[in-house]
Amino acid sequence: MRQGPCRMLDLGSARIAVSSPIARFHEHLDIVYPHQQTEDPTTFVDVRVSVLPGAPWRIWGRQAHFWSEASQPFEPYPLQNALPLFEWGGNWLLAQRLNAYLLLHAGVVARDDGAIILPAAPGSGKSTLTCALHLAGWRFLSDEFGVVDPASGLVLPLLKPAALKNRSIEVIGTLPGATLGPVFPNTRKGDVAHFVPDRDSFTHRARGAKPRLVIFPRFREGATLTCTRLPSADSAMRLGLNSFNYQTLGPVGFHAVTSLARQTHAYELEYSILDEAIEHIEKLFAEVP
Amino acid sequence: MTDIQSATIDRMLRGTISPIDCNEREWEQVLRLARMSGLHGRLAVNNVQNPLLSAPVRRHLLSAARVAKFRSQMLRAELFHLAPLCDKDFPVVLLKGGAYLAQQLHLATGRFVSDVDLLVPRAHLGAMEQRLRAGGWQAVELTAYDERYYRDWSHETPPFRRPGHFLEVDLHHAITPVTGSLNFDPAPLIEASIPLADTPFRVLCAEDQVLHACLHCFHDGDLALRVREVVDIDGLLRTFAQESGFWDRLVRRASQLGLERPLWYGLHYARRWLDCPVPASVPESLSGTPSKITQRCMDTLAPLALLPSNPDTPVPLHVQLARNLMLTRYHLLRMPLRLLLPHLARKAGRRLQTRLNQKSIGAGV
Known part of the structure; x- marks a missing residue:
């Protein structure tokens, strides 16, 4: 499956990298993370995920799937809600991994x-x-x-x-x-x-x-x-x-x-x-x- | 599997035994594969002291070590609450994680525990259930079908949980499904079990702990991402090999109980993936060596099923296929076809039903 472009978000105490082929999702990221510079997406990140579109023939509307390490910790959302899915999914993963704090x-x-x-x-x-x-x-x-x-x-x-x-x-x-x-x-x-x-x-x-x-x-x-x-x-x-x-x-x-x-x-x-x-x-x- | 992927898996597995040396970028990959396999706690305890680690890597290891420590603490708490229910009337044997922790084995440090497994003689199963209920534990609610599945065909009761407690308690009366081809009377296991000093619990003898770990890993499920159980087998072998005469006793016990095949697999993959120092004579002396064809099949399928796949992509089709084949193998080992086919049909029907229900609920959002 096509992963789409990857971008890295530096949040200060943690870094998240996300790949997605969904153009609208990237536009939304541009709006809510406007100050992020283009950083090298291959440096160490705390959370690395993909937001991928589901099958196009689904009767109830196309969905966005949140993938982390070859599994989906959450149910998919409607495709247009990819950003809230990424935000909540990312928070959940950060909470699992930031127990140093x-x-x-x-x-x-x-x-x-x-x-x-x-x-x-x-x-x-x-x-x-x-x-x-x-x-x-x-x-x-x-x-x-x-x-x-x-x-x-x-x-x-x-x-x-x-x-x-x-x-x-x-x-x-x-x-x-x-x-x-x-x-x-x-x-x-x-x-x-x-x-x-x-x-x-x-x-x-x-x-x-x-x-x-x-x-x-x-x-x-x-x-x-x-x-x-x-x-x-x-x-x-x-x-x-x-x-x-x-x-x-x-x-x-x-x-x-x-x-x-x-x-x-x-x-x-x-x-x-x-x-x-x-x-x-x-x-x-x-x-x- | 690509070369980079298998080199990273190899590095990750080595890291669960001793410190490894890699750069930050490699650490990210190692950490991801370890998380997928449930081995990040083991990785952490072996590496968190390394002064050369970068700050973010150390943070991740510290985080994993803390989670593992918390869960071990919860396991100790559960054992503390279970102890008053166990007296001298009948033996209560701790299995797996609980036993490793209570014996203070090296492999218990950083090992994630998810439940407490207890083995009691079948004749006393009712009494033990009664005591758990009286002590405030509740059996997880099941459908009549699932209840019967557990009672008639399985080797454990439905899980128990005490409200407010962190871990489930699984009560076993055997270590193999009663319908399976490897089914045997667990009496000799209980007979050979050893009392744990200062507790009312017992643990299996060293050889039986290894055999149980092998049986659980290779004959109990779809094998998906079960490499952590091979890490357990390796850890047990490394620990018990210190005792003189261990390997001879192990081989003898396996043949006594008819568990040579699972032991062979356990030794094979512990050597192959973790360089476990098993004397070459040991697997050779086992009569359960699989045929060349079976070995070739297992060596093709086992890495795909047990080891983590590429973390960047959804599980690829050939890995899904391997895991399904392993699941089929497990079902065939577990039940004769006349029981299995109706069981699977019923499960499939129910899955379809839940899915349809979800669709009608989830259609809005």
């Missing part, structure tokens, strides 16, 4: 070299807040994975586009300066569009930041902003719960989580208005010693 389910932004980690369960408005903070001038490190290096204590960029779902597509898409990829309607997770981090964040993709603030966001329609400081023991527990591999890392995970909780201030933040939340976060960040 503590992987939090978190958005991460930074100013200078001080980082804010926003860990949260799906649906809590984490991606929306992460993207809004980026548009308000913070450097974007990652949305899906908070990559913490247990050896240095730094949080590292994993510069993938943020997958915005349903209502947040409009909320972020209408903010000044926002760049979004095409909307993919009715995927398994609803409507999805990818938010593109800016060139400056891409340029600094190899630069880690020191965690200063941990904010557990919770979006609630109509809520007035409330913000509660969490004791570091609570913060450690919640960081563990919001981690992909806390259990797998065993003692390494425990030490990473507790030292992260000790060196940061942690808050629970409930909000309904983005601007208020951002303003409050700025204030909290200024207060951290």
